[in-house]
Amino acid sequence: MISLQESMIPDVQVDGDYALVAITKHGVELARKLRATFQHADLYYMSKFGKGDESEKQIQLFEGSVRLLLPSLFQRYKGIILIISLGAVVRMIAPLLKDKKVDPAVVVIDDKGENVISVLSGHIGGANELTREVAALLQAHPVITTASDVQKTIPVDLFGKRFGWVWESAENLTPVSASVVNEERVVIVQESGERSWWNYDHPLPAHFTYTCSAREALNEDFQAALVVTHRILSEDEEVLLHNGVLYRPKTIALGIGCNRGTTKEEIEAVIEKTLDELRFSIKSVKAICTIDLKKDEQGLIELVNQHGWEFVYYTPEQLNEVEINEPSDTVFKYTGAYGVSEPAVRLYSGAKSLEVEKKKSGNVTISVAVIPFS
Structure with a gap:
């Protein structure tokens, strides 16, 4: 259990990129549901709502005010998803803010799971894309207020997350993300999995090429690759991963x-x-x-x-x-x-x-x- 007297994450295995935090009974139910499908997230909630399976599922329980937990989460995670009222979140995180280049993405969900709100680090921190992905998982309304939110492309680290897709390796996430953002030639290979991953009301941008076969993709001119398949790639197909990310759909x-x-x-x-x-x-x-x-x-x-x-x-x-x-x-x-x-x-x-x-x-x-x- 987390000791909020020290405001520290306990010395246990926490290996997600995102923290998911709930402080109410309904919030806990929503958080457990979300965590089941949202990969690479560590779940935290108040011990009084414990169900007895937290140790087995590597869920972190805490007592006292969540405000004392937030400094540790800010240091540890690239994104924090809070099932807490927006006003309370704003007051609690205000003393922790440093700079948009280092602050984590912060997203808020209401207690009924109807709205998902991008609060902090919308662009550089990825809160806007995180908001879209979480909203799609919950079938909720994404609330994004930044006027310059216009790029509307594929978030490499969140690609397919709402369907339960997992990375084979995170090694190339950063360089491939750079290729996507810089509009370099990117080939998307999808041999299996859900097709409805494109959320926008405009076509896939021209610098992306889509194919249903890794073998066919080898004939394309590309600088980066997103490969979605249940197969173990052959030796010659692995050239796709020199600057590529391999996703495993649940298929x-x-x-x-x-x-x-x-x-x-x-x-x-x-x-x-x-x-x-x-x-x-x-x-x-x-x-x-x-x-x-x-x-x-x-x-x-x-x-x-x-x-x-x-x-x-x-x-x-x-x-x-x-x-x-x-x-x-x-x-x-x-x-x-x-x-x-x-x-x-x-x-x-x-x-x-x-x-x-x-x-x-x-x-x-x-x-x-x-x-x-x-």
Whole structure:
């Protein structure tokens, strides 16, 4: 727990770029919801609203006035998102302000999550882009008041964040951001993930080139690259990353069947081996899908909690509505469904074809789908 007597962040692992802070009951619920989809954010809220899972989820609890916490946050984070009234925030941060070149971005959200307001460091600090991304995640109204907010381009460090996309590495964020801002030739490669990342009411600027294939992008004339794919790039495709950022969209669904009592370690090993064979990144896994008989399977529960994956299960009746190539009478005898991993992943993903239809390994059966473009 944070000691506000010392106004220090505790000596625990905090590795996000953004701090998300709430001080009310409704604010905590909103913050937990936002943090589930907004990557690279550390969550702080008052200990009286603790739910018992904070240590497991690396959520920071504090007591006393949030005002005493803010100096540490200002030093530690590039952006601070506060679910606190605007007036209170203005009064609390006023003594902390130094210069627009060093002050972090500050964004305020109202307690109902209806408005997201850019408060401080709109341009240089990135608060305006942060406001847009958070508002899109919450389906809220972004409030940006700076008259010169006209560039309207891609925020490299926030690209796809509201969909749960994660960077493979942050190494090139700064030089690629410079290329985007300076309107150099930038190729955008999108092989999977959500298409609705462009938020503006005007076309993509002319210095961007968009392609759906990393292979095709190699033929383009570019100075920087934004690459969105679930695939492990081939050696020759990695030239895109010399001045590029690789994003992993949440686009892989795994259908899993397993014997009762199968350990997390065995399930995880099968998943890792299968994805390695497919040359897919585990960072792009979105969900594990199975039958409702497995909703209390400890190995599965531990695995999805560890990775932050969705855990989806279906009734035998729902699974039996899906046409599969090799229905099993044996599986039906024990579960009431003619298949588990394959129909479950087909139901969840909506994919017409699977990357792995069904593969049995020890106590685990796995099916793999790539969720189609949305």
